[in-house]
Amino acid sequence: MKGVDHLAHERNKTEFDVDAMKIVWAGSRHAFELSDRMARLVASDPAFQKDGRIRLGRKELFKNTLRKAAHAWKRILELHLTEEEAGWLRNFVDEPSFTDLHWGMFVPAIKGQGTDEQQQKWLPLAYKMQIIGSYAQTELGHGSNVQGLETTATFDPETDEFVIHSPTLTSSKWWPGGLGKVSTHAIVYARLITNGQEHGVHGFIVQLRSLDDHMPIPGITIGDIGMKFGNGAYNTMDNGVLTFDHIRIPRNQMLMRVLQVTREGKCVKSNVPRQLIYGTMVFVRQTIVADASTALARAVCIATRYSAVRRQFGSQDGGMETQVIDYKTQQSRLFPLLASAYAFRFVGEWLKWLYTDVTQRLQANDFSILPEAHACTAGLKSLTTTATADAIEECRKLCGGHGYLCASGLPELFAVYVPACTYEGDNVVLLLQVARFLMKTVSQLGSGKKPVGTTAYLGRVQDLLQCCCDVQTAEDWLKPSVVLEAFEARSARMCVARAQNLSKFENPEDGFAELSADLVEASVAHCQLIVVSKFIDKLQQDIPGKGVNRQLQNLCYIYALNLLHKYLGDFLSTGCITPKQASLANDQLRSLYSQIRPNAIALVDAFNYTDHYLGSVLGRYDGNVYPKLYEEAWKDPLNDSVVPDGYHEYIHPMLKQQLRNARL
Numbered sequence: 001m002k003g004v005d006h007l008a009h010e011r012n013k014t015e016f017d018v019d020a021m022k023i024v025w026a027g028s029r030h031a032f033e034l035s036d037r038m039a040r041l042v043a044s045d046p047a048f049q050k051d052g053r054i055r056l057g058r059k060e061l062f063k064n065t066l067r068k069a070a071h072a073w074k075r076i077l078e079l080h081l082t083e084e085e086a087g088w089l090r091n092f093v094d095e096p097s098f099t100d101l102h103w104g105m106f107v108p109a110i111k112g113q114g115t116d117e118q119q120q121k122w123l124p125l126a127y128k129m130q131i132i133g134s135y136a137q138t139e140l141g142h143g144s145n146v147q148g149l150e151t152t153a154t155f156d157p158e159t160d161e162f163v164i165h166s167p168t169l170t171s172s173k174w175w176p177g178g179l180g181k182v183s184t185h186a187i188v189y190a191r192l193i194t195n196g197q198e199h200g201v202h203g204f205i206v207q208l209r210s211l212d213d214h215m216p217i218p219g220i221t222i223g224d225i226g227m228k229f230g231n232g233a234y235n236t237m238d239n240g241v242l243t244f245d246h247i248r249i250p251r252n253q254m255l256m257r258v259l260q261v262t263r264e265g266k267c268v269k270s271n272v273p274r275q276l277i278y279g280t281m282v283f284v285r286q287t288i289v290a291d292a293s294t295a296l297a298r299a300v301c302i303a304t305r306y307s308a309v310r311r312q313f314g315s316q317d318g319g320m321e322t323q324v325i326d327y328k329t330q331q332s333r334l335f336p337l338l339a340s341a342y343a344f345r346f347v348g349e350w351l352k353w354l355y356t357d358v359t360q361r362l363q364a365n366d367f368s369i370l371p372e373a374h375a376c377t378a379g380l381k382s383l384t385t386t387a388t389a390d391a392i393e394e395c396r397k398l399c400g401g402h403g404y405l406c407a408s409g410l411p412e413l414f415a416v417y418v419p420a421c422t423y424e425g426d427n428v429v430l431l432l433q434v435a436r437f438l439m440k441t442v443s444q445l446g447s448g449k450k451p452v453g454t455t456a457y458l459g460r461v462q463d464l465l466q467c468c469c470d471v472q473t474a475e476d477w478l479k480p481s482v483v484l485e486a487f488e489a490r491s492a493r494m495c496v497a498r499a500q501n502l503s504k505f506e507n508p509e510d511g512f513a514e515l516s517a518d519l520v521e522a523s524v525a526h527c528q529l530i531v532v533s534k535f536i537d538k539l540q541q542d543i544p545g546k547g548v549n550r551q552l553q554n555l556c557y558i559y560a561l562n563l564l565h566k567y568l569g570d571f572l573s574t575g576c577i578t579p580k581q582a583s584l585a586n587d588q589l590r591s592l593y594s595q596i597r598p599n600a601i602a603l604v605d606a607f608n609y610t611d612h613y614l615g616s617v618l619g620r621y622d623g624n625v626y627p628k629l630y631e632e633a634w635k636d637p638l639n640d641s642v643v644p645d646g647y648h649e650y651i652h653p654m655l656k657q658q659l660r661n662a663r664l
């Protein structure tokens, strides 16, 4: 049987309406139609082809990215695409570039932290790309510790300007994307100093390069920080270094929604909390969660299709060997990742809703939900990016040797994706933020303050500390209330135990530092509970389409029960479940794998990825893997000649030498 036939046969086994699932995955019919149209537009345009990208040298690669970004912008204008359509188009071009930072951080920072006048001035320029912006926060010496940034912005009342300066080597801005070679402007984060007094870190709009000849403004030193991990991959991005030598900008270029500096240099606080200065990070972390499901789904799509095509062992009487997807070990590694892709999709959807809600409340001067929004975006960004990076690598292994070939698409996907664990907040640092939020919530329980939102379960802490899981059969693990209670009890018990340990320290900060590794575990438990509960909420919605809800239920329980299996130590040591119940959960998990098996290919087809976007010979829709892999190998530049360059200099003399030695 040819690869093509393998997948056709697989698709015939499907037990649900794939088109309906495509809409569930996309979020709505509108989102599906729009993303589908943009994906096809990009895939059919030769200017966006990705072949051979990994073989380009840095300069060529970068220029190629500039060409694609310019072409994308041209198409956006020609086709009068909406902001939403343009976002999808850029997404399917699938190449990190300065435009990510311009649209993803520069514009949102002005929107979130700029006054109305500042927005009116700067946003139209940015929307028309008459200026290109970056987000320059991190420095050589400090990234996580934002309050430790060293760049200064000193107000000069004589000229009504700020003087932006890099006082030390370690204050050099380092990492901002798009900064190295492209951006004309940046939101620069610096310590505000007025009348000799410091007022914390704030954002400033600073012009970096001339809009005529692209030369740096005198006093600015700027360049690229060098090659990063992997071929191609994130090297399409010009992450930059930037220093200021007393650069002057007008006073009205400080983003002043949170704090205004008057003509006299007086600081006037608005009613907006200081934390709003971090608002852009909350926004981007929320988009990163949605991106995690996309990246994970790509890897899973490749590994699932290839696992159905690939056969090893088990042939009897010269018959066909076993498809590797039929091995239980392969299923137990692959299907939880498939379930995670769906789980992250739904929690991403919910987080987007939460962010929209927060934004509306902020506009109405209601800041009460900000701490929760921060904890949720930070925690879920950490949880989903860590899981996705690990999952891409697992998918590579699931594809055996061929997964290691760049033609599988997985090495590049991993290299592009893995910095998500670091950028926009190191994942451990972010979990520590969640831990602070959880410990604060627990400490306030005695005062009668009722926790709300994602921590509402902590309001039932007494019940959760005592509850006993009443699972008696494997089927009992298919009850949403049972699963939810197990995850709530585990998280609540871990939080309370950590809080009790913290209370033994005289100085809470010392305790927090000493117990930080344990605290991070509690944060993970809490975030996993959020993902599980949002998946369960999704199942309660009226989801149309034959068999769709059934598949989602199976995936939801696979996600939850696999976590239960993986983190069994937590569940057992906190007494949430017994070893016997854990064993029943495992039995149920195996049964769920068998139920998912005939639908696996259709479940990845529901992602609706074009072959262009997947960029993988192993993950091709038609399953025609071997002929294409063979074809691909011959495209390698090493195969341009039969005898390689260097033969005459290095191989031939060596062979001759051996011959001479042999004769002696």
Ligand SMILES: CCCCCCCC/C=C\CCCCCC(=O)SCCNC(=O)CCNC(=O)[C@H](O)C(C)(C)COP(=O)(O)OP(=O)(O)OC[C@H]1O[C@@H](n2cnc3c(N)ncnc32)[C@H](O)[C@@H]1OP(=O)(O)O
Pocket: 087, 090, 100, 101, 103, 104, 105, 135, 137, 138, 143, 144, 145, 146, 147, 177, 275, 276, 278, 279, 281, 282, 284, 287, 370, 371, 374, 422, 423, 424, 425, 426, 429, 430, 433, 436
């Ligand atoms: C259309 C296309 C879209 C495409 C979109 C793609 C987007 C692009 C994607 C990828 C490109 C890559 C982009 C990467 C960009 C970057 O990496 S930018 C740099 C990001 N840097 C960080 O994330 C730094 C991480 N550090 C921090 O967030 C903080 O400094 C810290 C919170 C870890 C440390 O803060 P700390 O000094 O301990 O506390 P304070 O600053 O004093 O704050 C204390 C209180 O503030 C609360 N808080 C902290 N952060 C936030 C926040 N973000 N929002 C709201 N509140 C926050 C914190 O809980 C404290 O509250 P309490 O006092 O009440 O306890």
Ligand SMILES: Cc1cc2nc3c(=O)[nH]c(=O)nc-3n(C[C@H](O)[C@H](O)[C@H](O)COP(=O)(O)OP(=O)(O)OC[C@H]3O[C@@H](n4cnc5c(N)ncnc54)[C@H](O)[C@@H]3O)c2cc1C
Pocket: 101, 135, 136, 137, 138, 141, 142, 143, 144, 145, 174, 175, 176, 177, 234, 239, 419, 422, 423, 424, 425, 426, 427, 428, 429, 432
């Ligand atoms: C590809 C990429 C793109 C980026 N793009 C941008 C950009 O556009 N703009 C921008 O401003 N920045 C950008 N960054 C920078 C990024 O935001 C920072 O690298 C990130 O916030 C981590 O900070 P750091 O490098 O200072 O790590 P560090 O804080 O130095 O982390 C090093 C180690 O120390 C640990 N650690 C640090 N603090 C603590 C603590 N309190 N407790 C326990 N452990 C701790 C961390 O867990 C980590 O293991 C980018 C980075 C990358 C990799």
